[in-house]
Amino acid sequence: MKADRSSVAQQASAPLEVVSLVSLGQHPVSGRLRRAEQDARALELCLALERQSAPGAVSLSAWHASGSEIAPGSEQDQALRGYLGMGLESLTLVTPDAPGADPLKAVDSSLKAADSLKAADQPVIDVWALLVTRLKQAAPQLVVCGGQGETGEGSGLLPHLLAESLGWPLVEGIVAIESCDGAHLTALQALPRGQRRRLRVKLPALVSVDSAAPAARQSAFAQARRGELSSLASGELVHDAQAEAFGVAPARKRPKRLKRIKATSARDRFKAAAAKAEGGGGKRLEGVSAEEGAAEILKLLREEGVLR
Amino acid sequence: MTIPVDPQATERPPVSHREALPRRDPRLEQQARNRLHPQHLIALQALGRGAAAPQERWMGPQGVMRRDPHVGHFIAANGRKRIDRSGRSGPVASGAGQPAGVAKARVLPLIEIASPAFLIAVVPDMTGGRLSSHDRDVLGLARQIADADPTHQGAVLAVTFGTLREEGDAADSVGLGAAGADRWLHFADSLHDGYAPLEQLAELEAIDDKLAPRLWLLPESRTGGGERGRRLGARLLCRGDALARPSGNVYQLDGELAAIGRGEPGQVNVTGRSGNGQQDLTRPLTRIVLCEAECAEPVEDVRHAALPLEWQAASAASEVIEDLGPVAVDPSAIALGEAEFILSAGNGIRDWDGFHRAARLLGATEGASRMAVDDGFMPRARQVGATGTWVTARVYVAVGISGAIQHLQGIQRCDKVVAINTDGGCDMVKRADLSVIGDAGAILASLCQQLEAERSAGGDASVAGQVPAAASASSSTSSATLAADAA
Numbered sequence: 049m050k051a052d053r054s055s056v057a058q059q060a061s062a063p064l065e066v067v068s069l070v071s072l073g074q075h076p077v078s079g080r081l082r083r084a085e086q087d088a089r090a091l092e093l094c095l096a097l098e099r100q101s102a103p104g105a106v107s108l109s110a111w112h113a114s115g116s117e118i119a120p121g122s123e124q125d126q127a128l129r130g131y132l133g134m135g136l137e138s139l140t141l142v143t144p145d146a147p148g149a150d151p152l153k154a155v156d157s158s159l160k161a162a163d164s165l166k167a168a169d170q171p172v173i174d175v176w177a178l179l180v181t182r183l184k185q186a187a188p189q190l191v192v193c194g195g196q197g198e199t200g201e202g203s204g205l206l207p208h209l210l211a212e213s214l215g216w217p218l219v220e221g222i223v224a225i226e227s228c229d230g231a232h233l234t235a236l237q238a239l240p241r242g243q244r245r246r247l248r249v250k251l252p253a254l255v256s257v258d259s260a261a262p263a264a265r266q267s268a269f270a271q272a273r274r275g276e277l278s279s280l281a282s283g284e285l286v287h288d289a290q291a292e293a294f295g296v297a298p299a300r301k302r303p304k305r306l307k308r309i310k311a312t313s314a315r316d317r318f319k320a321a322a323a324k325a326e327g328g329g330g331k332r333l334e335g336v337s338a339e340e341g342a343a344e345i346l347k348l349l350r351e352e353g354v355l356r
Numbered sequence: 357m358t359i360p361v362d363p364q365a366t367e368r369p370p371v372s373h374r375e376a377l378p379r380r381d382p383r384l385e386q387q388a389r390n391r392l393h394p395q396h397l398i399a400l401q402a403l404g405r406g407a408a409a410p411q412e413r414w415m416g417p418q419g420v421m422r423r424d425p426h427v428g429h430f431i432a433a434n435g436r437k438r439i440d441r442s443g444r445s446g447p448v449a450s451g452a453g454q455p456a457g458v459a460k461a462r463v464l465p466l467i468e469i470a471s472p473a474f475l476i477a478v479v480p481d482m483t484g485g486r487l488s489s490h491d492r493d494v495l496g497l498a499r500q501i502a503d504a505d506p507t508h509q510g511a512v513l514a515v516t517f518g519t520l521r522e523e524g525d526a527a528d529s530v531g532l533g534a535a536g537a538d539r540w541l542h543f544a545d546s547l548h549d550g551y552a553p554l555e556q557l558a559e560l561e562a563i564d565d566k567l568a569p570r571l572w573l574l575p576e577s578r579t580g581g582g583e584r585g586r587r588l589g590a591r592l593l594c595r596g597d598a599l600a601r602p603s604g605n606v607y608q609l610d611g612e613l614a615a616i617g618r619g620e621p622g623q624v625n626v627t628g629r630s631g632n633g634q635q636d637l638t639r640p641l642t643r644i645v646l647c648e649a650e651c652a653e654p655v656e657d658v659r660h661a662a663l664p665l666e667w668q669a670a671s672a673a674s675e676v677i678e679d680l681g682p683v684a685v686d687p688s689a690i691a692l693g694e695a696e697f698i699l700s701a702g703n704g705i706r707d708w709d710g711f712h713r714a715a716r717l718l719g720a721t722e723g724a725s726r727m728a729v730d731d732g733f734m735p736r737a738r739q740v741g742a743t744g745t746w747v748t749a750r751v752y753v754a755v756g757i758s759g760a761i762q763h764l765q766g767i768q769r770c771d772k773v774v775a776i777n778t779d780g781g782c783d784m785v786k787r788a789d790l791s792v793i794g795d796a797g798a799i800l801a802s803l804c805q806q807l808e809a810e811r812s813a814g815g816d817a818s819v820a821g822q823v824p825a826a827a828s829a830s831s832s833t834s835s836a837t838l839a840a841d842a843a
Binding site for chain 1: 442483550551553554578579582583586587589590591593594598601602604607629630631632633634635636637638639650653656675676677678679680681682683685689690691694695696697718719720750751753772774776780785786787788789790791792793794795798799800801802803805806807
């Protein structure tokens with residue numbers, strides 16, 4: 049945290065610029081567009097950071113990269129207003145200079161590199177270059193986004209591509225931002241089994257959020273209606289040719305893997321096929337005193353390594 | 357005729373007389389003849405005929421195989437006659453023979469590839485320092501691709517980071533050879549045990565530059581292969597290699613796999629799930645593939661020589677992302693579906709304060725069965741079972757739970773189950789790996805007491821640093837025995 053006096057004075061006055069990148073989400077059953085779950089958690093993380101900092105210390109803006117124009121009242125518009133309902137005044141739409149014509153299907157390009165592929169020949173707009181241009185111009189200190197998109201390919205690549213293009217560090221799976229001063233960010237990362245790990249990242253940085261983060265707040269309808277979506281042209285229209293060539297089909301249920309029984313005798317094969325989960329090899333202590341029973345249990349817990 | 361009797365002799369006739377007169381003991385012989393006599397076997401032994409075990413089949417005098425119908429079966433524990441021709445159970449197997457657990461380890465044939473035509477690189481997750489089943493599946497897929505064309509044989513290179521558990525034999529300590537790796541590159545720096553993504557990315561990039569593998573296969577997992585593969589893909593894409601765009605969530609490869617070895621990955625199609633899991637995307641193969649679990653069969657019938665490669669580790673620790681270490685987490689804040697250690701309460705608990713205290717002292721996440729939740733002692737979110745949460749804990753301690761089938765469904769993925777119950781015949785005791793039959797309250801109270809005694813004794817020994825080690829050890833043992841006496 050080395051800082052000379054002039055930049056300290058600057059940091060004292062200049063708020064921390066935080067950008068939250070949001071995208072369109074889809075309901076898993078109905079397919080209706082709505083706010084995406086991971087992006088909403090990312091925005092919730094930013095709002096929590098704003099709340100825990102001094103008033104005016106954090107300046108938050110939300111961006112959505114869109115390949116085509118979003119007509120007011122359309123499905124995409126309603127879905128994006130879900131983010132406004134979390135307490136934002138405005139949402140910036142990062143669009144190409146000449147946005148693609150709005151097809152009847154109202155396909156919109158999401159934040160991640162490929163688009164919603166309801167039919168095989170839908171145009172897919174690559175938003176990577178648009179976002180890089182816009183982020184280089186705006187130069188925020190912190191960019192927070194969800195890990196994987198819900199519409200389209202959902203490759204989860206875009207945060208990595210942005211980080212590489214901008215030269216910023218990226219950390220994944222963040223669940224809480226502990227502190228964020230001008231030079232460093234201290235955050236908690238989620239590990240499997242509910243464990244947490246503390247990281248310190250040098251700013252400017254990109255933070256990616258997954259489902260371990262705290263749930264997003266409910267969206268308020270009136271706030272969603274009041275907010276505005278403002279468009280910002282950022283670059284030329286580029287099609288993602290590779291993604292347009294993907295073959296799309298509804299997801300097939302994968303067959304469960306069968307246990308291959310390497311058995312030599314008929315008895316072994318029968319036993320393996322008919323075996324229930326018995327756990328018959330269990331140890332049983334009957335008629336022992338409470339102390340002995342407790343000691344035996346403690347021994348097992350120590351062996352398994354769950355008792356510290 | 358009188359036999360001269362020496363008054364100093366014993367009652368029995370002298371030895372020489374006895375030898376001259378062989379006496380038969382008709383009682384003994386009758387016992388030996390009567391198979392059902394309680395002392396039949398003793399009589400056989402006394403007559404010197406007891407050594408031979410009764411045969412089931414033997415060749416009779418007429419040249420016909422004779423069979424003894426009384427031999428070959430045994431009486432099982434429930435009193436019924438059982439015939440087991442495999443010899444696995446029965447009187448022969450129970451005590452006399454070798455212990456059943458000793459299985460001769462099959463020595464699998466070793467396959468060595470001296471000069472491979474191409475390399476397929478795999479970066480297994482190695483969670484906990486060992487190969488997971490997901491890693492084995494990915495190595496199996498790599499093996500399929502490398503072996504697709506026998507004339508143009510490829511090798512599988514496994515790249516591992518951090519400290520690993522050595523569990524196998526000297527030649528194949530980690531089990532990578534048994535899983536199908538021909539070459540092994542290990543980065544043993546302890547900084548890889550924590551979070552060091554940029555250093556790992558630098559290493560993988562260097563391997564890609566120098567060894568030029570045809571394909572990179574990584575397991576699609578949140579904290580391991582998924583992140584590494586995407587970082588590597590982004591780095592290579594930004595350098596201009598359009599073929600390095602990672603294919604994510606891949607579960608199937610279609611087409612001629614041998615084309616990959618020839619350097620034409622585009623001829624093979626991969627099918628992967630989209631981000632939301634609702635669609636299947638089919639695309640030409642790219643250089644980096646992130647594979648889902650069960651994408652291919654693991655290697656089972658052969659083993660490979662995982663030859664360690666010489667490599668110069670490039671990078672030093674970067675200051676851009678620092679790992680400040682794991683943070684202590686409150687067990688009650690961990691989601692029940694994810695928790696590793698669960699203490700679960702059922703109908704048999706009377707002392708709820710004692711239960712909560714035990715959960716706090718053990719550092720366990722609390723769970724409950726349907727009975728406890730319906731009675732209002734625990735919230736619904738804590739219910740474990742078919743309608744509650746399906747838990748995947750490593751250790752599950754069930755206190756006062758009888759083990760209804762719905763509850764057992766919820767804990768089917770748990771590794772070790774401990775049951776404390778007053779009823780020894782309940783289903784939970786049948787399922788459990790360790791069961792203690794007794795009063796739940798008393799056992800939990802004793803558990804808390806023993807834990808507190810150990811912790812206070814350990815605390816005393818560490819605090820009194822000046823006290824010599826012998827005195828502190830003796831004081832801790834004496835306090836432990838005092839605690840045990842008082843209990």
